Amino acid sequence: MRIIVLIIFCLPLYGLTKESCDLDSIGLSDQSSEIEKHFYTGTCHYRNEDYQLSVKSWEMLAKLDPVGDEDEELKVDVLNNLGYMKFFGYGTAEDKSTAIDYWTQAILLGHYEAEYHLCHAYADIEEPTYDKSKARKHCEKAKLIYNGKDSPDTEILDSIEKYLRKLGK
Numbered sequence: 482m483r484i485i486v487l488i489i490f491c492l493p494l495y496g497l498t499k500e501s502c503d504l505d506s507i508g509l510s511d512q513s514s515e516i517e518k519h520f521y522t523g524t525c526h527y528r529n530e531d532y533q534l535s536v537k538s539w540e541m542l543a544k545l546d547p548v549g550d551e552d553e554e555l556k557v558d559v560l561n562n563l564g565y566m567k568f569f570g571y572g573t574a575e576d577k578s579t580a581i582d583y584w585t586q587a588i589l590l591g592h593y594e595a596e597y598h599l600c601h602a603y604a605d606i607e608e609p610t611y612d613k614s615k616a617r618k619h620c621e622k623a624k625l626i627y628n629g630k631d632s633p634d635t636e637i638l639d640s641i642e643k644y645l646r647k648l649g650k
Contacts, residue, residue, distance in 0.1 A: 532573075542556060567579045
């Protein structure tokens, strides 16, 4: 009985812990670009773990053409984020093919992390996207990228090395 009372008492408080995602609350205005609005609104929803709303905002952004350099950077990040959300089914139905398309677009626009995601998508034998020849290419590129960073992420590099060993490299 005490647990039920505690749950009933805490449920209204749950909504209070979420960040408000309206434009004013996230520091944007009507003068902000559409890409900024969708990016930061989607990011706010993501932090609130409202993944469906973040995917919705980011999918709208993905259809827009960037107006300047900042918009282009935000769009590239969103393509990578959407790839992750689609691949693992966060806030959306799992769609590995669309995820790979998003990551490929992100790579073409210069996003380095997307290369690692494609390494995983193609090298993980548990995934239906497993493709040994594509895995080698993306894992080798990801390894070069992460080794070239000033502060390489050793956890990611270890993961890449593990995939390459399994692939016979």
